[in-house]
């Protein structure tokens with residue numbers, strides 16, 4: 001059946017038994033591919049029938065369909081002309097892991113960050129009305145994503161219009177981790193109580209239907225067609241549907257990596273110790289010592305390695321749901337009463353809470369500690385998930401300390417130091433193996449703003465921060481360049497160590513390295529500081545270019561932007577004799 005399907009027009013004549021056969025084949029195809037080309041599995045298995053039914057019933061792409069987050073859009077991509085390219089998913093030059101407008105006309109809106117679909121489809125519906133175009137507007141959003149602030153803002157607006165928008169609530173009762181909150185409880189009884197939350201907001205409620213039954217799905221769509229104005233269809237689905245292992249352990253099988261499809265054995269365990277491992281271990285140690293310390297995550301408990309921490313301190317670890325803005329101001333409130341909150345938040349998702357960092361934390365000089373995970377290139381999640389901007393957008397905020405460890409010792413010491421600093425403190429760290437320290441660790445207070453000179457050469461100066469400092473140190477040692485290179489590691493991006501910069505005035509060239517966008521980044525801060533010292537030489541900055549970086553492995557992307565070992569060595573040699 002799947003062989004004969006390239007586009008939705010090929011499946012619109014199928015009978016329900018034929019669609020059931022197609023669903024079976026589509027599941028097998030996704031399992032087969034993802035067992036060797038890692039991606040998001042559970043959510044995709046959960047929307048196989050829904051996706052077939054949507055493209056069967058609605059006249060896509062004329063009818064507009066938006067997926068929320070879009071991690072569950074693999075069946076959608078396969079059925080809209082990209083089946084033959086599906087095995088390139090999330091790889092360099094291949095299909096993106098999320099819907100992308102430039103990839104297909106069926107991808108009506110680029111997604112990756114959750115809870116944007118209702119705003120986007122509402123915009124499209126309003127445009128259709130303004131242009132007197134007659135088309136349908138459908139958004140598919142999960143039970144965790146719809147609880148996020150932005151989705152609530154959009155529902156509040158939508159309920160106050162007469163626009164023909166259909167929201168499909170794909171309710172599988174879980175996010176990545178078990179979802180939380182009062183709305184989750186409300187959703188569990190949606191089919192019993194009237195009027196429910198959505199009806200109070202002015203949406204017509206259609207539900208509850210089995211999201212794996214074609215009969216029920218088509219009935220729900222037909223009901224929706226009979227109703228004018230905004231409506232919401234409530235579907236119950238199972239995350240990981242059709243693959244027992246994924247149904248039984250929905251957290252692990254959200255994005256399992258490579259696996260053996262027959263046995264269900266997971267194949268790609270990262271053997272090297274990562275920053276995330278050290279973070280989880282350190283938080284347990286620190287929270288043991290400091291009873292005022294708490295940890296907060298906006299719906300990334302497993303990804304941030306806080307599961308064990310919560311097991312140990314169930315009253316002091318808070319998963320606030322997909323609510324980055326709330327997580328920051330919740331932390332600020334805690335500080336006013338003497339608590340020491342560590343907010344663990346991915347760099348890319350911290351972008352959601354920029355105003356809260358400025359207005360609720362820094363302006364009031366409240367000592368929230370931001371543990372910014374996935375800072376820098378993250379790899380196959382691509383442009384929506386790289387932690388590009390945090391150095392730039394944090395560097396401009398008064399009162400905030402911005403730090404970036406180069407190895408395990410510094411990371412642990414930054415986490416240790418932050419609790420005593422009584423000012424807002426950000427620690428950014430990558431999705432990477434960590435440079436382990438060779439000696440036993442014992443906590444040491446770091447001096448805020450102090451840099452560390454790692455080699456005392458005389459010909460070329462290099463200022464770097466984070467994981468790149470360790471990498472550059474390795475390169476100059478391996479190539480016997482230590483006597484030529486003056487390498488300084490800035491564990492503190494802000495405040496900068498201005499004293500040490502004074503010593504660089506004798507160098508003709510200063511190279512700077514950061515794993516972040518150069519616009520307003522670390523390198524530009526060095527350049528500005530050197531200019532203030534009346535430096536007459538040249539500061540050359542190396543980092544991400546002024547563009548968006550797509551999906552590939554971390555190594556491939558670093559090569560692409562010139563932050564791989566070979567490119568760094570090339571730069572060094574080029575300016576060594578300049």
Ligand SMILES: Cc1ncc(C[n+]2csc(CCOP(=O)(O)OP(=O)(O)O)c2C)c(N)n1
Nearest residue numbers: 043112113114142143144145174175176299
């Ligand atoms: C703003 C933002 N925060 C966090 C995430 C990480 N994330 C991706 S999927 C997901 C859970 C989504 O759960 P749900 O909406 O129920 O969809 P399901 O996976 O169950 O289909 C989360 C938290 C994100 N993509 N965007």
Ligand SMILES: CC(=O)[C@@H](O)[C@H](O)COP(=O)(O)O
Nearest residue numbers: 069071112255303374381431
């Ligand atoms: C879809 C989404 O936003 C998350 O699943 C994200 O891909 C998690 O990233 P990590 O795999 O780095 O935790």
Ligand SMILES: [Mg+2]
Nearest residue numbers: 142143174175
């Ligand atoms: Mg869900």
